Amino acid sequence: MLSTRTPDRTSAALSEIMKIPMARPLFDETTRQSILEVLDSGRLAQGLRVLEFEERFAEWAEVPFAIAVSSGTAALLLALMALEIGPGDEVITTPFTFAATANTILFLGARPVFADIQPSTLNLDPEEVERRITPRTRAIVLVHLYGNPCDMGIFTELAARYGLALIEDAAHAPGALYQGRPVGSFGIGCFSFYATKNITTGEGGMITTQDSHLARRLRMLRDHGQSAKYVHEILGLNFRMTELQAVLGIGQLQHIDAWNDRRRTIAAFYDQHLRGARPVAITPNSTPVYHLYTVRLSPGLRDAVRERLKEAGVETGIHYPTPVYRQPLYQRLGYNDSLPVAEAAAREVLSIPIHPALRDDEVRYVVEALNAAIEDLQGG
Ligand SMILES: Cc1ncc(COP(=O)(O)O)c(C=O)c1O
Numbered sequence: 001m002l003s004t005r006t007p008d009r010t011s012a013a014l015s016e017i018m019k020i021p022m023a024r025p026l027f028d029e030t031t032r033q034s035i036l037e038v039l040d041s042g043r044l045a046q047g048l049r050v051l052e053f054e055e056r057f058a059e060w061a062e063v064p065f066a067i068a069v070s071s072g073t074a075a076l077l078l079a080l081m082a083l084e085i086g087p088g089d090e091v092i093t094t095p096f097t098f099a100a101t102a103n104t105i106l107f108l109g110a111r112p113v114f115a116d117i118q119p120s121t122l123n124l125d126p127e128e129v130e131r132r133i134t135p136r137t138r139a140i141v142l143v144h145l146y147g148n149p150c151d152m153g154i155f156t157e158l159a160a161r162y163g164l165a166l167i168e169d170a171a172h173a174p175g176a177l178y179q180g181r182p183v184g185s186f187g188i189g190c191f192s193f194y195a196t197k198n199i200t201t202g203e204g205g206m207i208t209t210q211d212s213h214l215a216r217r218l219r220m221l222r223d224h225g226q227s228a229k230y231v232h233e234i235l236g237l238n239f240r241m242t243e244l245q246a247v248l249g250i251g252q253l254q255h256i257d258a259w260n261d262r263r264r265t266i267a268a269f270y271d272q273h274l275r276g277a278r279p280v281a282i283t284p285n286s287t288p289v290y291h292l293y294t295v296r297l298s299p300g301l302r303d304a305v306r307e308r309l310k311e312a313g314v315e316t317g318i319h320y321p322t323p324v325y326r327q328p329l330y331q332r333l334g335y336n337d338s339l340p341v342a343e344a345a346a347r348e349v350l351s352i353p354i355h356p357a358l359r360d361d362e363v364r365y366v367v368e369a370l371n372a373a374i375e376d377l378q379g380g
Helices: 011-017 029-041 048-060 072-082 100-107 126-131 152-162 212-221 243-273 299-311 328-332 340-348 360-379
Strands: 065-069 090-093 111-114 137-143 165-169 188-192 205-209 226-228 293-296 349-352
Touching: 029 243, 048 065, 048 205, 048 243, 065 072, 065 212, 065 243, 072 100, 072 165, 072 188, 072 205, 072 212, 090 100, 100 111, 100 137, 126 152, 137 152, 152 165, 205 212, 243 293, 243 360, 299 340, 299 349, 299 360, 340 349
Parallel strands: 090 111, 090 137, 137 165, 165 188
Antiparallel strands: 065 205, 188 205, 293 349
């Protein structure tokens, strides 16, 4: 629970010193020591620490196999490569995401096909996905947007019915549960440990799978397709994680459940105390991890509120300002989609700070600043 007692400092005093960022990574003393141990060991490239991180992550994520890679983008790319997706194939995905989700499909010569999102959660709409399935469709890439699980009951049934692979872009969602089961354990899970994510290794990623054959391919693909030293079985490149990243990851994993709890506590406080800003809905029967806390405001108001918050020292984000098909790259490739729910969301969303390093007084300050900005701008 977050206390609602009066702040020690007044809001006016706080605003003079307050700079509330969207993310602030935390590293404990043991982790700092482990970094020094790695430096002293002389072994910096992928080794036993990466293996340990993979084993711990797999256990925590309730999957038999976890493969550490150099980024979330690498995770998505290798998942598609392991399925041998390429020219002539179509992969259905969301336009309301970071470009990596679709770029990796494009990079392999396959065609990203965009389906619209649900107005409530902003996650992919299963009916919109089903309408776009053709004989060329090979896979669906879901994004558990903002840390809120997609409806995995419907998507696993859909993928099975049409014989499609399911890739879960869980960059925002480590620890999120759908009907008590961790995301990333339904299909091929792709996680990101980028600097602002729920756990970070600076840059880094993890792929999770239930399939031992796929796991073996993924391990080869991240290491120049090697099945043994200097035996290049298939075409891969270097997507390995370093030992330094792995010890950061091992350290972060010790805290992730508590940190996700803290994110949920802050979200509950926002849900209760924010006035005039509609939060994005949570999927029924699921436990989100609030990588982002995102509200919707009318387009004119959104940008004015954002400016007010900036003046008050509160950093905000827009996730995402442009549906992927509207990016210059995709326009040049001839994409002319106009998916109404994604278009509206891009104009209306605003993410406010939510992370475990936020103090209670900072959370209250964000609420006060956002409520005041909306009241002021709507009244005036
Ligand atoms: C939804 C989503 N997918 C994929 C990625 C790519 O991850 P990375 O930056 O680790 O390559 C990110 C973020 O950065 C993301 O937000």
